[in-house]
Amino acid sequence: MKRTRIGFFNKQRQFEQDMLERGVEYEYSSFYADSLKQLKKNKMAMGCAVILLLLILIAIFAPLLAPYDPAYQDYTAVLAEPSSAHLLGTDEYGRDILSRIIYGSRVSISIGIVAQIVASLVGITLGSLAGYYGGVIDNVISRIMEIFQAFPDLIFAMAIMTFMGKGVLNLFIALGLLTWVRTARMIRGSVMQLKEKEYIEASRACGASTFWIIAKGLIPNCLSTIIVMVTLGIPNAIMYEASLSFLGIGIQPPTPSWGNMISAAQTFISYRPLYSIMPGVAIMITVIAFNIFGDGLRDALDPKLKT
Amino acid sequence: MLSYTAKRLGQTVFVLIGISLITFVLLQVVPGDPVALMLEKRADPETIAKIRHELGLDLPYHIQYYNFLKGAVRLDFGTSYFTKEVVSVALIRSFKVTVKLACMAFVFAAAIGIPCGIFSAVKRGKRIDSVVMVLSIIGVSAPAFWFAIILQIIFGLKLDILPISGFDGVSCYILPSVALGARYAGSMARITRTSMLEVMGQDYIRTAKAKGASRWSVIMKHALKNAMIPIVTLIGTDFGYMLTGSMLIEKVFSIPGIGKLAVDAMSNRDLPLLEGTVMYIAFVFVIVNLIVDLSYAFLDPRIRYGKGAA
Numbered sequence: 001m002k003r004t005r006i007g008f009f010n011k012q013r014q015f016e017q018d019m020l021e022r023g024v025e026y027e028y029s030s031f032y033a034d035s036l037k038q039l040k041k042n043k044m045a046m047g048c049a050v051i052l053l054l055l056i057l058i059a060i061f062a063p064l065l066a067p068y069d070p071a072y073q074d075y076t077a078v079l080a081e082p083s084s085a086h087l088l089g090t091d092e093y094g095r096d097i098l099s100r101i102i103y104g105s106r107v108s109i110s111i112g113i114v115a116q117i118v119a120s121l122v123g124i125t126l127g128s129l130a131g132y133y134g135g136v137i138d139n140v141i142s143r144i145m146e147i148f149q150a151f152p153d154l155i156f157a158m159a160i161m162t163f164m165g166k167g168v169l170n171l172f173i174a175l176g177l178l179t180w181v182r183t184a185r186m187i188r189g190s191v192m193q194l195k196e197k198e199y200i201e202a203s204r205a206c207g208a209s210t211f212w213i214i215a216k217g218l219i220p221n222c223l224s225t226i227i228v229m230v231t232l233g234i235p236n237a238i239m240y241e242a243s244l245s246f247l248g249i250g251i252q253p254p255t256p257s258w259g260n261m262i263s264a265a266q267t268f269i270s271y272r273p274l275y276s277i278m279p280g281v282a283i284m285i286t287v288i289a290f291n292i293f294g295d296g297l298r299d300a301l302d303p304k305l306k307t
Numbered sequence: 308m309l310s311y312t313a314k315r316l317g318q319t320v321f322v323l324i325g326i327s328l329i330t331f332v333l334l335q336v337v338p339g340d341p342v343a344l345m346l347e348k349r350a351d352p353e354t355i356a357k358i359r360h361e362l363g364l365d366l367p368y369h370i371q372y373y374n375f376l377k378g379a380v381r382l383d384f385g386t387s388y389f390t391k392e393v394v395s396v397a398l399i400r401s402f403k404v405t406v407k408l409a410c411m412a413f414v415f416a417a418a419i420g421i422p423c424g425i426f427s428a429v430k431r432g433k434r435i436d437s438v439v440m441v442l443s444i445i446g447v448s449a450p451a452f453w454f455a456i457i458l459q460i461i462f463g464l465k466l467d468i469l470p471i472s473g474f475d476g477v478s479c480y481i482l483p484s485v486a487l488g489a490r491y492a493g494s495m496a497r498i499t500r501t502s503m504l505e506v507m508g509q510d511y512i513r514t515a516k517a518k519g520a521s522r523w524s525v526i527m528k529h530a531l532k533n534a535m536i537p538i539v540t541l542i543g544t545d546f547g548y549m550l551t552g553s554m555l556i557e558k559v560f561s562i563p564g565i566g567k568l569a570v571d572a573m574s575n576r577d578l579p580l581l582e583g584t585v586m587y588i589a590f591v592f593v594i595v596n597l598i599v600d601l602s603y604a605f606l607d608p609r610i611r612y613g614k615g616a617a
Contacts, residue, residue: 279453
């Protein structure tokens with residue numbers, strides 16, 4: 001038997017038909033179209049969106065944009081001053097700093113995004129289970145969240161990296177584990193509120209399975225929260241990556257990352273200050289752009305999240 | 308208040324046990340034999356087995372965990388594999404340095420952040436407000452270790468007025484504490500501004516103004532007092548972060564604090580030392596948060612009875 005779902009979109013169709021029959025002209029805008037309109041009004045956020053787009057394009061087209069191979073070592077120009085050949089100079093192995101910063105954006109942005117995907121998967125699963133079931137399951141999950149939250153972040157990441165060993169994949173997992181609690185808390189709260197709504201009652205009465213209710217009934221309604229959490233979580237993860245790489249337990253050289261470049265540059269600050277400054281500028285621009293764009297998204301999508 | 312305190316205390320004990328379990332699993336059950344590493348592969352298997360036995364690494368895991376927990380409660384984590392120093396002695400020595408650094412950074416952050424936040428709330432929408440907010444965004448978004456390096460370049464190398472490393476004398480602490488505090492100054496300014504704006508929109512502030520109280524007396528006496536509650540919580544938590552998150556700054560300025568101890572222990576795979584620092588830092592962090600929560604509940608009765616219990 002085919003199950004007919006009477007949901008939001010069916011109602012919308014009904015509404016459209018009614019209006020058509022009555023000959024009333026109307027303009028309909030969905031929740032997301034509304035939010036987008038709201039977001040477009042926010043000039044700061046849109047400016048940051050453009051910057052982010054540029055950063056992502058730079059990361060994707062790094063091989064085309066970078067003047068040199070980031071691993072190419074020019075022994076005739078070790079720690080060279082900025083010049084027309086090397087716009088930002090070279091590092092201690094004669095590698096072009098600008099090219100390394102451009103390639104570093106790949107590491108930072110991909111780590112930010114993947115870490116947030118990991119965090120969201122864990123956070124959404126555990127958060128919705130805790131919120132939906134309540135009782136013992138909620139209790140256990142909430143206690144686990146408390147423990148994770150009480151662990152000081154960098155030391156926790158260090159412990160995980162010691163355990164799993166250095167490497168990009170392990171860094172994804174460590175950063176995901178570091179940041180899932182916030183998402184889980186938010187989702188838990190939203191799910192707890194939403195599950196009391198009539199439409200969930202209705203789908204339960206129709207015999208929908210628990211999985212269906214959570215996956216189709218509850219999570220889509222948390223989508224705006226999830227989008228905001230991910231956008232604001234990415235700069236966080238980028239910052240952790242930079243910090244861990246700076247401490248020497250994140251991305252390992254020779255792979256260029258903004259954090260490990262600053263770490264390497266530290267030795268040469270007295271006569272090549274630009275070498276340590278520029279990767280930091282890159283981090284700052286990325287983090288600020290994500291933060292302001294994320295704030296704008298939050299205001300547009302989910303104003304009650306504002307704290 | 309009593310039942311809330313009891314509940315919070317119970318929670319803290321539970322969290323600490325959870326942390327110790329995670330630490331134990333992550334560090335004690337690690338792949339890679341610390342003893343082989345310690346002896347740099349020079350020793351024969353027999354010696355390795357002997358040392359493993361001496362360190363109790365050949366016992367079943369639940370007994371090892373029990374021993375670990377027993378040691379942790381007594382602050383006894385054994386001796387470092389590398390420096391042969393007693394771990395708790397090294398911890399206390401380094402912790403003193405970190406506390407000093409964190410306190411100075413905290414004073415700096417509060418002295419800059421809170422007045423700036425009040426000022427930009429009072430001058431809402433004016434140019435000074437935007438300037439403070441932009442600065443605070445930069446402060447929050449700039450990596451602390453990078454900011455530290457910039458301070459070194461400007462004040463240590465170009466102007467040559469402050470030392471860029473070491474930890475003897477007050478002048479050595481200035482740059483590290485500014486570098487550590489900058490980010491928290493930014494977040495304090497933001498939260499102070501939000502909190503002040505919220506309070507200043509309320510009826511009793513209008514009443515106070517209508518009564519003819521002077522502008523600054525309204526701001527300082529009526530508004531700030533009530534705006535302080537969220538600020539106190541935030542800055543308490545921030546202090547916890549400063550105490551435990553100073554390892555980046557300590558690395559830049561080569562300050563021998565608890566963070567540097569942890570990083571060194573990590574790169575040497577010095578397990579007793581690493582376990583000790585991880586447990587110690589986590590313990591301090593959890594206790595600071597406990598104190599913050601209790602004082603918050605003390606200041607704001609709503610937390611004790613209502614929402615905060617959830």
